[in-house]
Amino acid sequence: MEISALIKNEAEKTRSPEDTVLVWPNLVYIELISILVATASLLFLSIISPAPLEELASADTTPNPTKAPWYFLGLQELLVYFDPWLAGVVLPTMIIIGLIIIPYVDPNPNGKGYYTFSERKFSVAGFSFGLGLWYILIVIGVWTRGLDWSWYWPWSDWHVHMSVTAVKLVDLELIFENMFGLPKEPLVTLGRYGITVANLITWVFFLGYYAVGFTVPFLLFRNFYNKLGLIRYNLVMFFFLSMSGVMLKMLLRLTFNIKYLVVTPWFKI
Amino acid sequence: MDEIWGYPHRLGITLFLIFGTALLTVGFIGFTAWLEQSFKKEKIKK
Amino acid sequence: MKEMIAKIVSLITDNQVYRSIFRHGYPTTDANRALIMFSSVILHLHPVRVRRGALKIRFTWCLGGLTFFFFVMLAITGVFLMFYYVPDTRRAYNDIKDLGTVVYFGSLFRNMHRWSAHAMVLSVWLHMTRVFMTGSYKPPREFNWVVGVILLVLTLVLSWTGYLLPWDQLALWAVTVGSKMAEAAPLLGNAGPFGPEIGMTPENDIRFVLLGGTVVGQSALLRFYVLHCLALPLVSAVLMAVHFWRIRKDGFSGPL
Numbered sequence: 001m002e003i004s005a006l007i008k009n010e011a012e013k014t015r016s017p018e019d020t021v022l023v024w025p026n027l028v029y030i031e032l033i034s035i036l037v038a039t040a041s042l043l044f045l046s047i048i049s050p051a052p053l054e055e056l057a058s059a060d061t062t063p064n065p066t067k068a069p070w071y072f073l074g075l076q077e078l079l080v081y082f083d084p085w086l087a088g089v090v091l092p093t094m095i096i097i098g099l100i101i102i103p104y105v106d107p108n109p110n111g112k113g114y115y116t117f118s119e120r121k122f123s124v125a126g127f128s129f130g131l132g133l134w135y136i137l138i139v140i141g142v143w144t145r146g147l148d149w150s151w152y153w154p155w156s157d158w159h160v161h162m163s164v165t166a167v168k169l170v171d172l173e174l175i176f177e178n179m180f181g182l183p184k185e186p187l188v189t190l191g192r193y194g195i196t197v198a199n200l201i202t203w204v205f206f207l208g209y210y211a212v213g214f215t216v217p218f219l220l221f222r223n224f225y226n227k228l229g230l231i232r233y234n235l236v237m238f239f240f241l242s243m244s245g246v247m248l249k250m251l252l253r254l255t256f257n258i259k260y261l262v263v264t265p266w267f268k269i
Numbered sequence: 270m271d272e273i274w275g276y277p278h279r280l281g282i283t284l285f286l287i288f289g290t291a292l293l294t295v296g297f298i299g300f301t302a303w304l305e306q307s308f309k310k311e312k313i314k315k
Numbered sequence: 316m317k318e319m320i321a322k323i324v325s326l327i328t329d330n331q332v333y334r335s336i337f338r339h340g341y342p343t344t345d346a347n348r349a350l351i352m353f354s355s356v357i358l359h360l361h362p363v364r365v366r367r368g369a370l371k372i373r374f375t376w377c378l379g380g381l382t383f384f385f386f387v388m389l390a391i392t393g394v395f396l397m398f399y400y401v402p403d404t405r406r407a408y409n410d411i412k413d414l415g416t417v418v419y420f421g422s423l424f425r426n427m428h429r430w431s432a433h434a435m436v437l438s439v440w441l442h443m444t445r446v447f448m449t450g451s452y453k454p455p456r457e458f459n460w461v462v463g464v465i466l467l468v469l470t471l472v473l474s475w476t477g478y479l480l481p482w483d484q485l486a487l488w489a490v491t492v493g494s495k496m497a498e499a500a501p502l503l504g505n506a507g508p509f510g511p512e513i514g515m516t517p518e519n520d521i522r523f524v525l526l527g528g529t530v531v532g533q534s535a536l537l538r539f540y541v542l543h544c545l546a547l548p549l550v551s552a553v554l555m556a557v558h559f560w561r562i563r564k565d566g567f568s569g570p571l
Contacts, residue, residue, distance in 0.1 A: 020364040024348040027365050028358070034377040035384055042388065042434065046426035053415065056408045057487035059530065066488040069478055071436050071471060076492065085507040088496025099464045102447070103457030111450035113568035115304035115374075120450070124301050125294070127447050132293030136286065144285075151278050247290065254283045267501070267508035301448045304373060 065149050073141025074134050080149065081250045083268055091246065095134075098239040102127075105232040122224075130243055169259035172205065173198045192265040202262050206269065213241040360559060369569035374449065378442035382470075383555065385435035390548065392428040400480065402540035404533050407482040432474050439470050451568040459561040462554055469551045476543035479536060490539070491531050498522040 054063075068076045078087035110119035117124045146152035150162035176182065177198040186194030214237050218225050225233050252258045260268040327333060328340065342348040349363045368374070399418055400410045414421035443463060446452055452460035479490045498504045502513060503521040510520060517529045527534030 019367040021367050021370070022345065022348045023361045023363060023365050024342050024351060024358070026370055027361065030370060030372070030377070031380055034381060038381055038384055038434075039388075042427055042430050045430045046423055049426075049430075050415075050422060051426050051429040052485065053411055053481060054484040057404075057482045057484055059487070061484070063484050063488055066492050068489050068492050069475060070433075071474065072493065075496070079496075084496050084499030085501050085504070088493075089500040089504075089507070096464065096468060099443075099467075100461050103452040103454070103460045106453065109453070112453045113449060113451060115301050115308060115449055117298055117302040117305055124298055124448065127444075128294045128297035128301075129290070131297055131444060132290045135293050136289040139289065140285070151282055153281070247286075250286065251283065254279055254286070266512070297444070297448075304448075307373065 064147050065145060067141070067145070070138060070142055073145075074137035077137045077141040077145070078246070081253050082246075085267065086269065094239065094242060098243075101235060101239075105228070105236050107227055107229075107232065126240060126243075133243070133247055169253070169257050171260045171263055172202050172258050173260075173263055175256075175258070176201045199263065206262050209245065210238070210241055213237060360563070362563065365567065366569060369567045371569070374569050376441070376445060378438050378445055382435055382438045382442055385431045385438060386551070386555070388431040389428060389435065392424045392431065393544065395424045396428060397544060402480065402536045404482060404536055407480065407536065411481045411483075432477065436470055436474055439467050443467060449568065456561070456565050456568065459558060459565065462558045462561065466551060466554050466558060469547055469554070473543060473547045473551065476539040476547065479531070479539045480543065482536065487531055490535070494522050494526055494531060494535075497525055 067073060075087055075092060078091060081087070082091070106123060108120050108123065110116065111123075143154065144151055146156075146158045147161050152158050152162070156162075173196070177184065177196070180198075180201075182197045182201075184196060186196050187200070188195045214234065217237065218233070228236060249261065252261075262269040328337075334340075338354055339347050339350050342351050352358055352361055352363045396414065399414050399421065401407065411425070414425050416422075446460065446463065475490070475493060479486045498517075498520065499507045500510070500521055501508045502510060503515065504510045505515040505517050505520040505522070507515075517523065523529060525535075525538075526532075527538050
């Protein structure tokens with residue numbers, strides 16, 4: 001097609017009742033200004049704050065504390081509360097998968113192309129909670145973790161090692177054992193895995209959290225379930241419960257000294 | 270439960286975590302709601 | 316004065332050389348402004364017209380564009396840095412030191428590279444937040460969101476692989492922490508659940524694949540260098556092309 005005919009075509013396509021303007025110069029000059037501002041900011045930052053360079057890498061001396069880059073510090077902070085396979089592999093994978101499925105589990109037609117909280121409360125609130133949790137973990141990792149990964153307030157002396165308070169962490173299994181006076185001998189043994197009654201109760205507790213979490217909205221917020229349908233509902237609730245579960249487990253550890261919720265010889269949650 | 274009061278650090282950390290997350294969550298929601306209002310007001314003015 | 320400027324401008328523009336490069340002249344008429352969107356390779360990313368509401372800075376905060384800008388800035392400063400850096404554990408650190416002292420503008424380029432990197436990570440998170448809050452991932456734009464999430468992960472991995480290259484204490488141990496997490500992967504890592512049962516040892520698990528060895532050493536440095544400078548930027552560029560194409564095809568979701 002000839003160029004001028006192409007242009008006419010394109011111009012007519014967009015000449016609709018909407019109020020349109022030519023990209024040149026209206027959009028292009030906004031881009032130019034933002035590029036100039038961004039470049040100026042980068043230059044300014046480069047001059048006032050040079051890139052760090054510590055001593056030569058040495059496998060013999062481990063710096064204390066060893067911190068990942070700031071965008072991974074959220075995950076590194078999770079290492080305090082979860083084992084590496086959870087904090088470093090499973091949870092990040094769940095975060096990525098959870099993000100990817102968002103468009104496919106969101107049936108709400110409102111809010112497409114404009115900001116709204118009132119028309120999509122659960123989506124915005126849930127996403128904001130996830131963001132809030134992610135950023136607060138980064139803030140904690142950057143500004144409150146010092147030597148030996150101990151907690152340092154900004155006013156503490158960051159050069160002094162914190163005395164390791166002898167906090168006795170206890171597994172949930174043990175708590176149940178002592179609370180109900182349960183026997184320590186395993187009921188059933190699968191290879192290395194000796195399943196005691198207390199261990200079974202911890203499984204019930206853990207899976208029960210999800211079970212209750214799946215059924216309660218189903219019973220109380222039935223139209224929420226109907227809007228989503230079976231598959232979407234289960235996906236949404238699974239990821240939402242896991243995300244809340246991360247925060248709950250952190251709080252359980254901080255307030256009740258609980259280290260592991262479920263213990264098996266192969267993995268501990 | 271006594272321990273949480275006996276170790277000021279632990280109470281501080283717990284409160285920091287809860288309130289920090291709550292603050293950021295409310296912050297993001299509030300930002301969205303503010304923008305919603307600001308665009309609506311502009312539409313009404315037009 | 317005005318005539319002199321006009322004379323100079325016409326001297327530059329009214330000749331064959333100029334017109335062979337810039338075929339349609341500076342866009343001063345509406346016809347030209349439309350034409351230039353088709354004929355300029357850089358500008359053809361844009362449509363000819365755009366809805367007035369889409370121009371509102373309060374809508375996008377220019378975050379997507381800024382992310383792309385930071386990426387380009389990183390590529391440019393990165394190429395400069397590549398002239399002076401060799402991924403050999405025996406000289407990498409000294410190369411970085413040279414950049415800061417002996418190379419003209421070396422520290423400026425290194426600092427720009429580092430700040431662009433942090434800025435890109437931050438702006439890509441904020442861009443994702445904005446896209447979510449404006450619901451711009453809803454049908455028919457679902458797949459573009461998926462491409463965006465993959466780009467987010469690529470940005471983080473690009474930043475992390477670049478972190479190792481200065482070969483200082485910060486680099487070595489930040490990457491060691493990260494690779495220890497890889498070791499703990501279920502089934503794939505030798506220290507993860509069910510890993511040893513399948514036969515994973517430090518010599519054949521996923522951490523070994525990542526580092527090209529059992530420690531963060533020369534192999535890891537070379538691998539991360541190739542990933543950081545070549546493989547990941549190529550993949551990111553391709554995915555960005557898909558991402559931008561999708562926006563043009565599905566139309567900007569902005570307000571009227």
